[in-house]
Amino acid sequence: MENDINIINLVKKGDERAFDILVVKYQDRLVYSVYKFCKDFELSQDIAQEAFVKAFRNIDKFRGESSFYTWIYRIAINTAKNYFSNKSRGAETYNEDVLDNALSDMSLNSDNPETLLAAEEMKDAVNQAFQNLPDEIRSTLSLREYDGLSYEEIAKVQNCPIGTVRSRIFKGRELINETFSKLGLSKSWSN
Amino acid sequence: MESSVDQRLSLLLDGEVTEFETRRIVEDISKNPHIKKRWLEMNKQKAALRRELLMPHLDLSSKIQNELQKSKKINKYKHHEYHYSWGKIPYLRTCSYLFGLCFTLTVLFFEFSSQPNQSLLQASAPKTLVSTINPVILDDFGRNFNGNLRSYRYISNNQVEANYGIQGSNANLKLKFFLKDDSSKLKLSSVSNGVTVNMNKGDSSMIVNISSDKLSNQRLITISNSFLE
Numbered sequence: 001m002e003n004d005i006n007i008i009n010l011v012k013k014g015d016e017r018a019f020d021i022l023v024v025k026y027q028d029r030l031v032y033s034v035y036k037f038c039k040d041f042e043l044s045q046d047i048a049q050e051a052f053v054k055a056f057r058n059i060d061k062f063r064g065e066s067s068f069y070t071w072i073y074r075i076a077i078n079t080a081k082n083y084f085s086n087k088s089r090g091a092e093t094y095n096e097d098v099l100d101n102a103l104s105d106m107s108l109n110s111d112n113p114e115t116l117l118a119a120e121e122m123k124d125a126v127n128q129a130f131q132n133l134p135d136e137i138r139s140t141l142s143l144r145e146y147d148g149l150s151y152e153e154i155a156k157v158q159n160c161p162i163g164t165v166r167s168r169i170f171k172g173r174e175l176i177n178e179t180f181s182k183l184g185l186s187k188s189w190s191n
Numbered sequence: 192m193e194s195s196v197d198q199r200l201s202l203l204l205d206g207e208v209t210e211f212e213t214r215r216i217v218e219d220i221s222k223n224p225h226i227k228k229r230w231l232e233m234n235k236q237k238a239a240l241r242r243e244l245l246m247p248h249l250d251l252s253s254k255i256q257n258e259l260q261k262s263k264k265i266n267k268y269k270h271h272e273y274h275y276s277w278g279k280i281p282y283l284r285t286c287s288y289l290f291g292l293c294f295t296l297t298v299l300f301f302e303f304s305s306q307p308n309q310s311l312l313q314a315s316a317p318k319t320l321v322s323t324i325n326p327v328i329l330d331d332f333g334r335n336f337n338g339n340l341r342s343y344r345y346i347s348n349n350q351v352e353a354n355y356g357i358q359g360s361n362a363n364l365k366l367k368f369f370l371k372d373d374s375s376k377l378k379l380s381s382v383s384n385g386v387t388v389n390m391n392k393g394d395s396s397m398i399v400n401i402s403s404d405k406l407s408n409q410r411l412i413t414i415s416n417s418f419l420e
Contacts, residue, residue: 003206
């Protein structure tokens with residue numbers, strides 16, 4: 001589970017800059033999740049944006065019983081459901097089975113193939129770079145990124161100091177970023 | 192330096208920073224565009240690694256910030272509007288009530304003070320026949336000439352007419368009472384027959400005209416004299 005409690009506490013105190021940190025952190029994941037059932041680029045962005053605004057306004061209701069992402073994901077899904085209910089246009093595009101199956105693969109049948117291609121290219125490059133990482137670093141980063149373990153839990157699993165976990169994860173990210181720089185992919189979001 | 196920043200961002204990405212450090216990084220990201228860019232890149236990279244990257248150029252943060260600022264302004268406006276518009280209504284209502292109450296009390300006060308006191312009116316003689324001549328008095332008048340009061344009517348506040356039947360005969364007698372005031376001449380001009388006398392009844396000076404279709408003038412004079420006695 002992501003530990004955003006310190007950032008959320010700042011947001012609860014009215015720090016919008018801290019909320020911006022959360023937006024950057026979860027926007028891609030949230031838009032991706034919404035896109036999986038609405039199949040509309042613009043709409044998935046709008047719904048995610050509205051979910052973030054609602055989350056900010058209701059941040060005091062967040063009690064930390066689930067992760068921030070789980071909480072905002074529910075907000076986004078309810079926002080999407082309301083949208084389709086209000087517009088009465090959900091019959092063809094809205095599919096709860098697809099919605100609930102959040103891990104299903106994204107369809108590439110999109111009206112924006114260039115964007116999707118760039119995204120796919122990026123994902124492939126990152127995953128290729130990930131596969132090329134030294135074993136120790138890759139396994140540590142994998143426990144973090146795919147299994148969601150905390151540094152302390154990884155340290156226990158790998159039987160190593162927490163400092164080693166910290167440096168391995170950082171090193172892994174640095175190496176992936178180098179691959180990005182070599183491929184010039186980082187320009188995609190820098191421009 | 193850059194490595195140190197990246198390291199801190201990496202820790203923030205994993206939620207492995209203290210509250211104090213979180214505050215520092217939030218401050219740094221908001222102030223330094225380079226650090227902000229690195230933060231965005233690291234998150235894109237993470238999303239790509241998890242295969243959750245849909246749009247490489249996506250950045251909702253500025254839109255969301257704008258939206259939050261906009262709603263803040265609206266809230267501020269609503270707050271302002273409440274205080275200076277809606278908030279005025281209870282105030283204006285209270286003022287209206289107070290004004291209305293004052294106005295009503297003032298009107299009531301003046302109305303009360305200008306209303307005549309009935310007992311005072313009678314004691315100080317409002318000089319109207321209506322208040323002086325009543326059926327009992329009219330009946331008393333009839334006893335002077337063995338007359339039974341048959342009917343009476345108030346022609347005006349200052350003029351009363353009474354009809355009597357004389358006992359033991361079929362003659363009728365009419366008495367007209369006028370309050371003596373500035374219009375007496377006009378009233379007397381309306382009397383064409385019978386006997387007219389001036390008399391006092393209590394504080395009121397009045398004129399009485401006595402007329403009958405069958406009684407002689409002499410008889411009428413005798414009756415009028417009985418009034419004067």
